[in-house]
Amino acid sequence: MIVNAAGAWGDDVARRAGVAPLGLQPKRRTVVQLRVGRGGLRDVPFVTDSHESFYFKGEGDRSVWVCPLDETPVDPCDAAPEEIDVATAIDRFERAVDWPVEAVERKWAGLRTFAPDGRMKFGFDPDEPTFFWCVGQGGMGIQTAPAASLLCARLILGQPLGRELEGINAADFAPRSLR
């Protein structure tokens, strides 16, 4: 049995196993850590605008994390931040607050991977019963990991979902059900 939890590479792993891909699309997302010319920022909560064009949140006493909410489609790769996305993040931040940006302390990017219908895909492939998909978590794979991993474990072991997953319908995550 193969459990395919390869993130952005999920379709590549499927092809290598002779299983048809799902059409997964990795999208790059960038975060920058800015040093700002004022203190007391550590507890600044998550702030976003009504257009959802950026968010920021406190990180250190004089630093914030800012994300331009980029969703650039890319091939699976070791993602790195592009200068334009860093600049966009700073620009949107500066338009929203009058806190002076002093420096980019850190910047990084990663991949968020989506199935064509945007839903997470957990389950055996209908055409290959020894191939289990655990992909398509998009931008929620960290926060959903405890429940998702429990669901996957129960499905792989052929066990009832149990009380912890009450109300969850495994069919909603079936790999080839498009909504």
Ligand SMILES: Cc1cc2nc3c(=O)[nH]c(=O)nc-3n(C[C@H](O)[C@H](O)[C@H](O)COP(=O)(O)OP(=O)(O)OC[C@H]3O[C@@H](n4cnc5c(N)ncnc54)[C@H](O)[C@@H]3O)c2cc1C
């Ligand atoms: C900037 C950013 C911010 C995010 N913020 C949040 C957030 O606030 N909350 C949240 O819940 N989620 C967030 N996410 C999304 C979250 O990171 C993903 O949903 C999650 O990482 C997906 O987990 P995964 O294990 O499926 O894939 P990944 O974390 O991508 O792991 C897949 C792993 O498989 C490995 N792999 C691939 N191919 C092979 C192979 N052939 N053999 C062996 N290993 C292989 C890869 O190297 C990789 O380590 C964010 C993502 C980004 C980029």
